[in-house]
Amino acid sequence: MKQLKYSAVAIALISTLAACGGSGSDDTTPPPTDDKFEFAATEMITNLTDDVIISGYSTLAIKGEEMFLASQTLVANKTQANLLAAQEAWKAARQPWEQGESHIFGPVDSLGIDPHLDSWPLNTTDLKTVLTNNSGFSADTIKGWNDDVQGFHTMEYLLFGDGVADNQKDVADLSMSEAEYLMGLSEVFRDYTKTLDDSWLISHDGQTGKAYGELVKNPGTADNTFYASQVGVIQELVNGMIGIVDEVGNGKIADPFGTSAATADTSKVESQYSWNSLTDFSDNIIGVRNVYQGELTGASDKQGIIDFVKAGDEALALRVSSEIDDAIIKIQAIKGSNNMPFRQAIADAEGRGRIQTAVDALSKLQASLESDVVPLLNKWKV
Amino acid sequence: MKTKLSLLALCIAGFSCTSAMAATDPAQLEQAIAKQEAELNKLKHDLAELAAQQKMQLKQQEEQAEVVATARKELTESKWNKFSFKSYGSMTYTSDEYYQNVQDTSPERRGRFDLERIVTEFGYQFNDEWDMEVEIEYEHGGTGTALEYDGFDEFGEFETEVEAGGEVMIEKAELRYRPSDEFGVKFGNIHLPIGLSSILHKPDQYLTVLRHRSEAAMLPAVWNEMGVGIFGEMANFHYQAQVVSGLNSEYFRTYDWIASGHQKRFESVNADDLAYALRLDYGNFKKGSAVGVAYYYGNTTGNRHKSNKVSGDGTVSILAISGAFVQGPWILRGQYLNGTLSDADGITQANKTTPGLKPGNFAQVGSESEAFFVEAGVDLSHFTSIPVTVFANIDYSNPLADVDTGTASKRYENTWTSIGINYFPIAEIVIKAEAGRQQVAVSSIPDTNFFALGVGYQFSL
16 A cells, blocks of 8 residues: 555656656757847947936936935025925926836845835825924934835925915925925935935945946846846846836826726825826836937937847837837826826816826837737847 | 352252251162262362352453553553643634725725634643643644845845745744743743733633734734743742843834844844843733733844844843733733833834835834733623623734834824623633724824624643
8 A cells, every 4th residue: 555655656756757857848949040139239238227227317316416405495595486496306306216217126126215215105194293393304313214204205295285276385384394304305315316326336235246337237247146148137127117117007097096086096196296297107108218219318319128129020119119109198198288187187087088098008018018028038149 | 150159058958958868778878878979079060160160250350450451551651641732723804994005094994804823732741851842823824935034145135935934833842841840941942921912822811802902013922932941830929031032123113113023034043142031920820810020131133134234232121011810700901011122223224224125114113112901801601691701902002102313103003992702602612702993193093993703712632
């Protein structure tokens, strides 16, 4: 009896192993070589790293510094003009950050910078307590507090008000403690944007490690434990694009959108105080275009993911390009003819129609990236 | 046997009668003698047979006694006799109101079933002094994830593995040496005597449906660590003193203070900082009335994987005062916990900036934490025939009672008040129901109501 059992186990094991062996050898069988394409990726990777990613983070760091200066000016001299200037500085910093969300890998993730800068939603309850019970906020103190009372959206709330009826704030409604907290927040904000920039340019861990930019540009070297090959880098870039398209379509827009005007939830709208939501969303997809095209909007043509796709499938390259542009246009069109902010559009019948059109455009783009662009990585003759 | 003896007596009697009458005719006499001789011979033969039978019966009896003795001996020597098995478990249904996000002030209701825990406890008594106990707990149906710190990957990374640990775990694995009631030693994975849940964790030992929420928001639930402890009792005083593995401050979080610093998430436990636990009770909480005090003290920085991120020791100290009054139908139990943490700001800062640690919004750790509960019940079976205990309970916890700098958020300061019943259809099973209210100490967050049902069992072989 026992022997019978052992034999049964042995047979099961052997057949399992055989099955594994079978599937393993299937994987290693090279597919027909005729549909493989060639592409020299070094220039593209170097360009994307330096001219798109690092350039974007450097701009963010500069805008962070400007935001801090604007808030200092506001505290020193609380005028409407200085409040408006600080609002503009916030929007200016918002742009490179949102565009940069198309490549939210590396130090922005590993150093936990994303939650420090862009935690959402804001904890208004705690924020009010903080403002009531404290004054003269130092950056060090604020750094110790939880992320939901700092970053972009806390600054936004202080600068623009609650955003329910409008996105204008009278400087008279800005209390001294609000202004001081804003200054402390923007100092913390500036420090993190600088850390992020430095991590790509100087050291990825802020200590002895190499600059993250160098690691991306030089995959496969002995000391590069991040990227073993150029395939890995391109995969990271493409997945970054897919990630933000998914987040905008299925998260940022869909969550507050709900299934009907009745289930729409304004409390989930990102950047609802400044009414900057639609700009955020289109900047997210412009960020996708930056990576895809290889240059920031308006800059001279350089190599981007499009050149890689072109080498494999020229028609697909053009199709994805137009799908990205289409998604941006459809997002921008949500505002309609009367400049309706997103938080109002989700409760408006026509607005909802325009939102659905934008969501469809994003879904189409996401499908193309996932099912047509990603498979090209397997056809690339490295 | 008796009948045979009587028969013999009758024969002898008959024989003496005939001999008395028989002296007249020699031929007849001879005949009679011959007859008597024959009868005597027969009797002799019968007697011999009887003796043989008696002898055999005696032998059989002896054999039987021997079999019984052997069986008895085997029974007392049986390994099964030294083995013990216990089990307890509970399943709950809760209906709570919850908030979608930190801005949300209109709660939504959600019902939930949970196969809370099934615990199996195996014990073995090696001899009079030595025994061992292993407790395996399956929480929420089993399986889970373990976290690993990989120091060789990149610049050191925290990796989650869906493989081991987590929700099926060894809650206790201890060896005990107990030469006398006054003194014993236990070592291995042992329960810390901090928090009443470590002592009273079977469903029939607490009145609420879920274990006390106040304790769960501050301490590891049924806290177990690797270490060694001494224990014993003298004149109704019970003492415990332990040296055990400490906590890791990388996992301290806003909402449950040091509780998630319990290193059960790792495959091995960092033991560069040890902790000390003491407890002294008068009376026995498991059996009824008692009062007790417990103290925990230990550093935590040394147990961080990135131990250079915090400059101070991150010392945790916890004082627990507890009491129970169980008399006739009355049940009253309560506990007050107060904890302090040094270098709370340093730990917050380090956790926020350690790559990959991702505490998100929960990095800020209280320099002080506080919790208490009081539960009171009346066992109605003393007055009626229904085996029901009615109870009222209050739980309070504030894991962020104070912070090193700035103002502590009141969002984590919670009070739960409830009433409910425990119904015991049989002694080993309890069915519970509880309804109550949760209050957050922030005025803009509305109070919410909760309802809970539970069934629990416990038995031992």
